[in-house]
Amino acid sequence: MKLSLETPQVTEEKVFSEVPSIIDREETHAILSGQIPLTEALDKAYKAREKYFGKTVRIHVLDNIKNGHCPEDCGYCAQRKNAGSGVQEYSMKSPEEIFQDAVQAKENGAYRFCMVTAGTGPNSLATEKLAFTIEKISKELGLKVCLSAGLLDREKAERLKAAGLDRYNHNLNTSKAHYPEICDTHTYEQRVETITHLMKAGVGMCSGVIVGMGESLWDLTDVIYEIKNLKVISIPVNFFIPVAGHAIKNPQSLTPEFCLRTLIAFRLVNPDSEVRIAAGREGHLRGLQGMALYAANSLFASGYLNVKGSDAADTIRMILDSGFYPEFSSGMGEEIDWESALGKDHPYAPENFPELYKYRKSLK
Template sequence: MDCSLAADRWNDLATRILDGHELTVDEGLAILQSDDDEILDLLAATYRVRRKHFGKRVHLYFLKNAKSGLCPEDCGYCSQSILSEADIPRYALLNEAKLMEGAERAVASQARTYCIVASGRGPSNREVDHIAQTVTKIKEKYGLHICCCLGLLQPEQAETLQKAGVDRINHNLNTSRTFHDTICSTHTYEDRLKTLKAVRNAGMELCSGLIVGMGESEQDLVDVAFELRGLGVHSTPVNFLHSIDGTPLERKWDLNPRYCMKTLCMFRMANPAVELRVSGGREVNLRSMQAMSLYAANSMFVSDYLTTKGQPAEDDFKMVADLGFEIVIGDHDAYQAWKASQNGCQSAPESEVHQHTTCHG
């Protein structure tokens, strides 16, 4: 397509979305199928939508890996599943002292949200009670925004967590309804939807996203974007498959940075006011185009992931600064602290630049 026509095409779409138009299936597919030569025009148009709702701000999120491995589910992408032979840490749910220690580190890093993540099909009532009691103490002592990712939840468990002060639950759809059974057989797509509905009914915010690059079609990606739109999620993490040795999807590397960028653009256009997070696998799939992803996304995880390494957090700070954007962690401005440290005025707290983050949250 002629460059000027491509620019007009995507700018027209952005204008209509800013005026209240909802992205259609055909438009979503057109974004994913667009020529690589159009990517700068597409990204520029997408940035108009991102800037309208989030300005130049980038939100960073940190977590506590509260329970690792020991999962009976057979999700093909996951290093913690029962099928995985990957060499990863395996431990039961952490005690209160360890979870409180994580909250203290979150405060030291100026994080607004403390994410508590546990592997497994879903928590036992005893585990939910343990987390709920600890969250109440965290709220009383630190006043942090709390997000939990605990697997499948029963309605009464969601209510217990909400009453304890949990603000948000992360539970990813991971893929479309039609592709779900290809990657997992031990729970259904409907099981995941039931958890999200239980969370909504309990009065907590919804955080739900997907993993790109597992063999799904372009239609699958559009279907997920529209499903999330229908659910009215508050936050969508977009993960890109980081193929891990020892998992059923080992040595699967189908993605390239340009397609990853188009996917982010499609999700921003489909859900213009939703916090869009560029998440697990960004370093190995976006590579030198990582910074450009923030013209579509307004949030990211930094440093290491649950079972894979990310780039140093200092590099993320530099990346955002080079864009002329500002890093905001909760109600604090981490970028200014980092900038001051670069000028020799002060050093950023160690906990601020060495926190670990989520794998596919």
């Protein structure tokens, strides 16, 4: 059985969010605090999600093209200075290495290839190297490219746009009031300034949060609305993973329901923005990952920056099992027999029965 999409394979993308919020700040806080029944909030979120994105789910693949050697002290990050986390450190990959990673990402069904570097921001030489790589990937593979490279000035933003960059990731991470609690080597205002430079250059922004770093519900409400005020079109919602070397003073224990409520709040405040389930979905959403797609329309596959995640096949299976469809880059996925391709990994596939018969029940 061939994969049959009910909506176009690639939906038209906007640079800026244009649709007004469906709920106000008080309703947002009520959803986050549990005052509004989950099913009622989810139903409202799904109607908005279906209106703007149908039943497709965009799959993004991250490529950590430069790891470690970072002078910043972002408390949530395993690559922060003096973290002592043991992450593998390496300088920026060559354009050829990055291109081959992009080829692999496209073969795995990626809608967008996301390149991530550690550091405060690229110098002029690194900016030219990134521009060359972006142009090669977009022209030769026809793959959309997102870059996360830290703080940028206006000139660098315009250079990357000219090379074909269509998205830039620069998360706000938390509210303005809470930001000094998680980082003291740069300011919240500097992050907003970078976003402004890129948007003026015509680059669509990808900017989201990390939930669970000791913020209050009003902090979370504030940053949801700041992202809306900046007209951000792509919003990754990360759930804090207590990686080795982190410096978050009071990380929260996140329940699957609260994570789902957070995604619902983002959808209802940002109806026409891509809401992405990012790091932490496997460990925090757990059994509600499929349900989360009724609010979110995007996710990462094949891991995150320094943490392993679900592989592409498992991610695609979860999407299909939940009644949605993976959205590929133009020309990808049209001839793939997903029922056949994924069937061999099904627990009840005939070849797996010899192992199933060996099952022995134990109450220990």
